[in-house]
Amino acid sequence: MDDKKVKEITDMEVDFAKWYTDVVLKAELIGYTSVKGCMVIRPYGYAIWENIQKILDGMFKQTGHENVCMPLFIPESLLQKEKDHIQGFAPEVAWVTMGGEEKLEERLCVRPTSETLFCDHYKNIVHSYRDLPKLYNQWCSVVRWEKTTRPFLRSREFLWQEGHTLHATEEEAVKETRQMLDIYANMCEEYLAMPVIKGEKTEKERFAGAKQTFTIEALMHDGKALQSGTSHYFGNGFAKAFDIQFTDKDNKLQNPFQTSWGVSTRLIGAIIMCHGDNSGLVLPPAVAPIQAVVIPVAAHKEGVKEKACELCERLSKVCRAKVDLSEQSPGWKYAEYEMKGVPVRIEIGPRDIENNCCVIARRDNGEKQTVQLCDLEQTVQKLLQDIRDNLYNKALLRREQMTYTARNKEEFKDIADNKPGFIKAMWCGDSECEEHIKEEIGVTSRCIPFNADKEHPGDTCVYCGKKAKHLLYFGKAY
RNA sequence: CGGGAUGUGGCUCAGUUUGGUAGAGCGCUUGGUUUGGGACCAAGAUGCCGCAGGUUCGAAUCCUGUCAUCCCGACCA
Numbered sequence: 001m002d003d004k005k006v007k008e009i010t011d012m013e014v015d016f017a018k019w020y021t022d023v024v025l026k027a028e029l030i031g032y033t034s035v036k037g038c039m040v041i042r043p044y045g046y047a048i049w050e051n052i053q054k055i056l057d058g059m060f061k062q063t064g065h066e067n068v069c070m071p072l073f074i075p076e077s078l079l080q081k082e083k084d085h086i087q088g089f090a091p092e093v094a095w096v097t098m099g100g101e102e103k104l105e106e107r108l109c110v111r112p113t114s115e116t117l118f119c120d121h122y123k124n125i126v127h128s129y130r131d132l133p134k135l136y137n138q139w140c141s142v143v144r145w146e147k148t149t150r151p152f153l154r155s156r157e158f159l160w161q162e163g164h165t166l167h168a169t170e171e172e173a174v175k176e177t178r179q180m181l182d183i184y185a186n187m188c189e190e191y192l193a194m195p196v197i198k199g200e201k202t203e204k205e206r207f208a209g210a211k212q213t214f215t216i217e218a219l220m221h222d223g224k225a226l227q228s229g230t231s232h233y234f235g236n237g238f239a240k241a242f243d244i245q246f247t248d249k250d251n252k253l254q255n256p257f258q259t260s261w262g263v264s265t266r267l268i269g270a271i272i273m274c275h276g277d278n279s280g281l282v283l284p285p286a287v288a289p290i291q292a293v294v295i296p297v298a299a300h301k302e303g304v305k306e307k308a309c310e311l312c313e314r315l316s317k318v319c320r321a322k323v324d325l326s327e328q329s330p331g332w333k334y335a336e337y338e339m340k341g342v343p344v345r346i347e348i349g350p351r352d353i354e355n356n357c358c359v360i361a362r363r364d365n366g367e368k369q370t371v372q373l374c375d376l377e378q379t380v381q382k383l384l385q386d387i388r389d390n391l392y393n394k395a396l397l398r399r400e401q402m403t404y405t406a407r408n409k410e411e412f413k414d415i416a417d418n419k420p421g422f423i424k425a426m427w428c429g430d431s432e433c434e435e436h437i438k439e440e441i442g443v444t445s446r447c448i449p450f451n452a453d454k455e456h457p458g459d460t461c462v463y464c465g466k467k468a469k470h471l472l473y474f475g476k477a478y
Numbered sequence: 479c480g481g482g483a484u485g486u487g488g489c490u491c492a493g494u495u496u497g498g499u500a501g502a503g504c505g506c507u508u509g510g511u512u513u514g515g516g517a518c519c520a521a522g523a524u525g526c527c528g529c530a531g532g533u534u535c536g537a538a539u540c541c542u543g544u545c546a547u548c549c550c551g552a553c554c555a
Contacts, residue, residue: 008490008516017549034528036546092554113555147479147553154554207555230555262555298513331515349514359514 009339011278016222023272024151027281027340037149037156041265044340047289048268049159053139055191055286056161056263059183065135065163070117072140073108078116082241085115088208092144094156110143115209115234115260118164119242122256129168129248132256133176137163152269153226153478160264166256168248170235173257174212177233180261181214184229191286192267193391194218194274195399196228197422197473199447204431207260211235217446217473219399220273223420225446225475228270231261269478275364275391281341282363284391285384290342291319292380297330297349308348311358311376315346318377319384338363343387344380364390405457412462416441422475426468428461437463437474446473 008026012019024030029045041049057067073096080086089112096108111117122134139161146154163180167173181198188194196216206213210232218228236255239245248254275282285291292315296308308323315321324333330347337345347359352370360379361368364387371379402421406412415423423443427433438444441463448470461468 015549021548032547034546088555142555144555148551150548205555213555227555264555296513300513329513329515329517331513331517333516334514335516347514351514 009278009280012221012276013278019276019278020273021151023276023280023339029268029272029281030151035156037146037154039151039155041159044289045268048271048283048287049265051287051289052187052191052267053161056183056187057139059187060137060161060163063135063179063183065137065165068136068138069140070111070114070121070138072111074111074114074116075106075108077106078120079109081116081119082209082238085209085238089113089144092146094143094145111140112142112144113260113262114138114140114142114162115164115238116242118260119238119244119258122166122239123242123244126166126244126246126256128246132166132168132246133172134166135163135176136165137161150269150478152265152272155265158264158266160262162260162262165259166239166244167258168246168254168256170257173235173259174233177212177214177231177259177261180259181216181229181231184231184261184263185216187263188216188218188228188267188270189392191284192271192274193284193286193388193395194228194270195392195396197447197449199449199473201230201447202431202434202445202472204434205445207232209234209238211237215447217422217475218270218274219395219402219422219475220270220478221276221398222273223402223476225422225473225477226266226270226273227446227477228267229261229263232259234258234260274395276341279335280339282391283341283343285319285343285388288341288343289320290322290337290340291384292321292344292346293333293337293342294321294323294346294348295330295333295337296323296325297347299325301350303353304348304350307353311346311348311373314377315380318381334361344383346376346380362387364394406462407458409463412437413441416443416474416476420476422446422473424455424457424471424473425462426456426458426460427470427472428464428466429469430461430464430466433461433464433466441474442476443474444477446475446477448472 009022010018028042031040031042033040093112094110097104141157141159143157146156149155165176167176185196185198188196196218198216201213201215212233214231215227216229218226220226236257238258239255244256245253246256272281294308294312296304299305305325312321312323343363345361352358357370357372359368360371362383404415404419404421404423406415406423406425412425434445455471459468
């Protein structure tokens with residue numbers, strides 16, 4: 001948008017962090033509470049999450065998954081069973097030590113993730129290959145005692161879904177892991193209009209206890225990367241640790257192979273930082289709680305309110321529509337709904353009624369057009385699709401413009417210091433080298449992209465100069 | 479967890495240096511006039527100055543602690 005029309009939000013070029021905070025508060029997505037890192041997700045913010053949930057849940061069901069509900073607490077002994085897992089999570093779990101006035105025999109951890117609970121349950125219900133696969137998912141909140149917190153991006157309690165599946169064979173489990181990553185990528189690109197890089201995490205960045213971690217990485221407005229969803233392949237390590245066994249077709253006892261995958265309310269943070277502008281939030285139509293808002297102009301004049309309601313009613317049949325009959329001036333309402341990222345605004349006043357038309361404005365680029373009332377539904381529906389496409393294309397173009405290739409250490413350092421964004425570079429595959437890059441260059445590895453073989457900017461590691469194994473994306477991450 | 483900043487009506491902030499009756503603008507309520515990009519007039523209501531201790535005749539103001547928020551770093555599914 002050319003002109004800044006909402007004055008209450010700090011420009012992102014001036015202070016991106018402040019801009020983000022202004023947007024989450026002014027758009028009424030969250031409220032702070034008296035507990036650090038625990039936020040109230042307000043109705044407008046929660047409605048976005050509900051829309052994300054609805055879409056994803058449908059995709060999960062379509063691929064054969066079932067929803068369950070696991071307990072909030074994990075006994076310490078259960079959490080201890082898989083060594084890498086507990087080591088990874090120990091620094092950030094919250095513990096319950098008292099029940100009423102009495103000290104508990106064994107302290108209980110508030111789940112930071114539920115692998116252990118699912119395993120403990122699967123042990124009881126899986127006995128035969130006929131019981132497999134198990135394709136469970138749950139929508140819940142988890143707690144991780146983060147030191148630095150930010151709304152949606154890193155909170156101590158957050159809403160998410162976690163899928164946990166068990167399979168008879170390794171191939172099937174790996175396929176599941178990849179399938180779910182594809183579902184996440186599809187969700188981000190088609191529905192959230194946010195392009196993502198699909199790839200695999202390096203060993204260093206892998207989930208605690210996983211054999212492979214796959215990720216989707218998105219680039220935000222300020223050039224920082226945001227890990228937006230992950231899918232893990234566990235092999236049968238957890239199954240062994242938790243003693244999950246089944247009898248296969250040949251009457252042999254086997255450990256099943258396992259996956260887990262999750263996305264969280266962090267996706268809302270991603271939407272804000274991917275599409276937002278200096279007037280506030282810009283919502284992708286698919287998850288916008290209000291897709292079209294009808295604003296009467298000179299509402300006190302004969303027949304205006306009625307006409308506005310009529311338009312809203314017509315629109316409600318093709319999208320999520322709202323009419324705002326409040327006493328505020330039209331200009332105030334324009335600013336308000338822009339701040340809240342509503343994709344399409346319809347203005348209807350005496351002048352329009354006389355000409356049997358209305359004015360339609362789009363949030364993504366500010367364009368206004370006058371439309372005959374008979375074309376209303378069709379125009380709005382088309383606009384919602386156009387807006388999604390435009391948001392996606394803009395974000396993709398920006399990502400391409402902010403993706404660089406480093407061929408040697410000097411180049412690498414120069415880009416990392418001066419050009420925010422993704423950096424593609426060849427890497428030797430050594431974790432120690434990766435650690436040095438983090439310390440010296442100041443960027444972390446994001447992922448080894450799936451399409452890596454198509455690109456080959458060199459034969460040697462960008463840092464140590466040894467023979468290169470992979471193309472790796474680097475960046476500064478949230 | 480380290481460094482820095484900030485907490486005063488719903489919001490943005492002044493007042494703190496130098497202790498002495500709690501302020502402004504916006505918002506809110508009521509009535510009226512308005513309405514095509516954050517309208518105007520009039521009359522009102524709203525505060526244990528984040529919380530807990532201490533110093534003092536007297537604390538928003540000084541001291542100690544604590545909690546939350548923001549920023550930078552460390553850490554981080």
